[in-house]
Amino acid sequence: MTEIALPQHHEHEHPSGITRWLFTTNHKDIGTLYLLFAVSMLFIGGSFAMVVRLELFQPGLQFVSPHFFNQMTTMHALVMIFGAVMPAFVGLANWMIPMMIGAPDMALPRLNNWSFWLLPFAFTLLLSTLFMPGGAPSGGWTMYPPLVLQTGMAFPFLIFAVHLMGISSVMGAINVITTVFNMRAPGMTYHKLPLFVWTWVVTAFLLIAAMPVLAGAVTMLLTDKYFGTSFFNAAGGGDPVMFQHVFWFFGHPEVYIMILPAFGIVSQIVPTFARKPLFGYTSMIYAVASIAFLSFIVWAHHMFTVGMPLAGELFFMYSTVLIAVPTGVKVFNWVATMWRGSMSFETPMLWALCFIILFSIGGFSGLMLGLAPADFQYQDTYFVVAHFHYVLVTGAVFAIIAGVYFWLPKWTGRMYDERLGKLHFWLSTISVNLLFFPQHFLGLAGMPRRIPDYAVQYAEWNMLSSIGAFLFGASQLIFVYVVVRAMSGHGEKATDQVWEGARGLEWTLSSPPPYHSFNEPPKVP
């Protein structure tokens, strides 16, 4: 601490220069840092995906070695999950939650800074492995032993990078949950909280409960490789399959960590542009909580084919399919919110609508995969790849982009270019379906995932998919241009309310909002 101010008086400083960003305790600055970090990781992880799709453009080995191909698939997943999607959601939480609940800032502002500033270092460790002897990790982001234990010099860097990302996520989650529990303005009761806040509370709980389990799992990998333990070595009485259990005990809640905040964003946007309150607000909260609970008892559906007692297969199949119920509640509530609404279709609404439709497609293919006997056929095919990209790209990423368009005028005080926003939307939506929809057919026809070559019968769909990938990647440059323009003060000035149908405390603040959102607790309507 550099200065001591008077009691009951918080710092009204507005620091500038590089130290503003390095030492900041301001939720908006930290939110901006998170979002900028996420978008840079989106492009790094995206470039890895471009390498993958380039290699798969035609059958045969064309551009990269199989080993490098495997590094690209592995790093693509790690960077996108831990570097792009999760930090983007934390960035949105940082920006919006204090403004939505009428707080001055996050509850633990210094910890907030630390959560962010661990990430660039974690990804320095991870990305540096690309330049090491033996290359980056190539055993898949799921790090299954014994394969992952054959990783070269990159191995310990991978493990410690995951540790640092985990510490960052857990601290960020503690901050969010503490902020919501303790910093709400008087009158902002739990049943008045915006859905984005609610979904984030549940997500934070999932993060706190799941990330440490991942830390434990990768620690066991580390000791198995370097200190002679035999957790995953059957010769010493361990079991390599045990890693999959521990990993997916983290991994399945992780899936919901990446989608619940997306539900929250869509639940903010749809009522705004339907000009109706959210239908079934309370049932939305209970649905989110049910999904979170179920997420802890479905993990082995990722490993139906690995071998498990019949009772296990049945239990995990039924619990998995049960998730369709609360998810269905959410989808029907969004649709009912729009029913007889006074709808308009600005860019955020287009993304949100597309989220509802395309995420549901990902949900349906998830149901197919959740059925154990059917999964024996689909396991490790492109059908799985299509499924989780519908959920994560047209689900999580689309919702993040929707949220950015929705809140950008509030953040910057400038309206984005609506024409470019719509162009970005239509190009992305068409190309993303061209990219991922054919992968369903490839998978059902038996094309295995994570293999750089394929039989000639898969050539046409792969070529289409690759063309879609290049188009989708290029379309995101429009997004960067639109955001940079608004950030640099171009475009029409935004009003405080921004959208005609916008309701909530965040829209009562000026656009852009003051550096400290609420110095005095606001009146909650």
Added chain:
Amino acid sequence: MNTSVSHYYVPASSHWPLVGSLGLFALTGGSALALSGHLGLGSFGMGIGFVVFVIMLCGWFGAVIGESQGGRYNDQVDVSFRWGMAWFILSEVMFFAAFFGALFYVRQFAVPWLGGSGDKALAHEFLWPSFVATWPLLQLPDAGQFTVAKQAMAAAGLPAVNTLILLSSGATVTWAHWGLKAGNRRQLVRGLWLTVGLGALFLGLQAHEYWDAYTLMNLRLTSGIYGSTFFMLTGFHGAHVLIGAIMLSVVLARSRRGHFTPTHHFAFEAASWYWHFVDVVWLGLFVTVYLL
């Protein structure tokens, strides 16, 4: 003490988080280098990283203590700290859950399957038909890769004594808390001395047990799954006892300086919550690692 929430407290910008990140970066990067064969550079990074990290802890906590003593925290800050600590402890519980889960899985499924029972008995049939499933597992499926332990760790003796010690330390820290709440600083300081002393005694005995395990019993990390689960669970627990004891020592030093009041002593409670958490983990360990 300000009890109204009409003014919020937001700390000024701080360089400590970045220092902490740099420290952890050097520590983990150095460890990774050392493990991948670059011992010199790696140890250097680890050393620097550790020192920087400790400096960060002292500086950051020092700043927070200074602000707290300066009367700058209102009740809302206090509650934020409480929630923060509670959720942090839950995350620690889940970290241990991974290792307990591994232990239960191995005992319930993996070892019996290797011994030929249940749904996945094929490994037994084709790889190690003479392997007999027992627990504690001393005779391994393929002993050639491992240091075979001569005997397992008994629950009676040191572990039982350690259980008593740790349980008593839970009582002494509560006794110290009673003293604090009654405004009796002598009882507070004595209670904390006792607690820290019992913690140190626990760690000493644990170290002795490890020594015996390595030298007399040939029980090591490399002794197959029994040694792996034994040392990882007790080792991480011991590390947490050390962290808890350091926390309590800081609280002890602050108590001697009269930092706490009967109504305002979050640091004491945080350290004691942590201590009780460590205590409960030990009970779980004692039952599932030593006793059963």
